[in-house]
Amino acid sequence: AQRVTQPEKLLSVFKGAPVELKCNYSYSGSPELFWYVQYSRQRLQLLLRHISRESIKGFTADLNKGETSFHLKKPFAQEEDSAMYYCALNSGGGADGLTFGKGTHLIIQP
Amino acid sequence: DVKVTQSSRYLVKRTGEKVFLECVQDMDHENMFWYRQDPGLGLRLIYFSYDVKMKEKGDIPEGYSVSREKKERFSLILESASTNQTSMYLCAACSAGSQYGNLFFGSGTQLSVL
Numbered sequence: 001a002q003r004v005t006q007p008e009k010l011l012s013v014f015k016g017a018p019v020e021l022k023c024n025y026s027y028s029g030s031p032e033l034f035w036y037v038q039y040s041r042q043r044l045q046l047l048l049r050h051i052s053r054e055s056i057k058g059f060t061a062d063l064n065k066g067e068t069s070f071h072l073k074k075p076f077a078q079e080e081d082s083a084m085y086y087c088a089l090n091s092g093g094g095a096d097g098l099t100f101g102k103g104t105h106l107i108i109q110p
Numbered sequence: 111d112v113k114v115t116q117s118s119r120y121l122v123k124r125t126g127e128k129v130f131l132e133c134v135q136d137m138d139h140e141n142m143f144w145y146r147q148d149p150g151l152g153l154r155l156i157y158f159s160y161d162v163k164m165k166e167k168g169d170i171p172e173g174y175s176v177s178r179e180k181k182e183r184f185s186l187i188l189e190s191a192s193t194n195q196t197s198m199y200l201c202a203a204c205s206a207g208s209q210y211g212n213l214f215f216g217s218g219t220q221l222s223v224l
Contacts (some may be wrong), residue, residue, distance in 0.1 A: 006152075009150065032211055034211055034212075036213075043215045043216065043217050043218070044153075044200065044202075044213075044215040045214075045215065046212050046213065049211060049212065086152060086153065088211075090210065090211040097143055097155045097158045097166075097168055098143075098155070098211060098213065099155070099169075100145075100152050100153040100154075100155075101152055102150060102151060102152035103152045103153075
C-alpha cells in the first residue's frame with residue numbers, strides 16, 4: 001500500500017532563511033506527487049504538482065525516485081508562507097483518491 | 111475555479127443520530143471525495159466516487175456511507191454517530207484525465223458528536 005511520510009509536525013524558521021519541508025513516499029510504481037497548502041482560515045488548495053515542474057510562490061519540489069522523496073523548498077522564507085503543508089500521492093492513475101501525509105505546520109518567525 | 115460548497119460549517123449532533131453532510135460542486139467534475147482531517151493524523155480518505163451512483167471505499171470507511179445520485183452532489187452519511195467521529199470533514203472534487211489529483215476542496219464541516 002502507498003504511504004506518505006512527513007517527518008516534521010512543526011517547522012519553525014526565521015524570515016529570509018531557507019525552508020525545506022520533507023516528504024517521503026512508499027510506492028513501487030510511478031507515482032504522481034503533490035503539495036497542498038492550507039493557510040489560516042482558508043480552504044486546502046493545491047500548491048504544486050511534480051509533473052508541472054514549476055515554481056509557485058517561490059516554492060519548488062523535485063521528485064527523487066531513488067530516495068523516494070519529494071521535498072518542498074524555498075530559498076527565502078516569507079511570513080505569509082506560514083501555513084499547514086501536506087504532501088500527497090496519487091498512485092492509481094485516476095481512480096483511487098490521493099493519499100495524504102500527516103502534514104507539517106510551517107511557522108515563519110519575523 | 112471550481113466551487114465546492116459544503117452545506118454546514120459547524121454541526122453538533124448527539125451520539126446515535128443519523129447525520130448527513132452535503133457537498134455540491136459546480137464544474138461538472140467526475141470525481142468527488144470525502145476526507146476527514148484530524149490534528150496529527152492529516153487527511154484520511156473515507157469514500158470517493160468517480161461517477162454518478164458509483165462509490166469506492168477509501169482508507170477509513172467504517173461507520174460511514176455515501177450517496178451520489180447526481181453528478182454535482184456527494185453526500186456523506188454517518189449511520190449512527192459516535193464521539194470518535196468528531197472531526198473536520200472535507201469534500202473535494204477533481205476532473206478526470208490529466209488534471210486528476212488537482213483537488214478543489216470545500217471549506218469543511220466541523221462536526222462535534224456529543
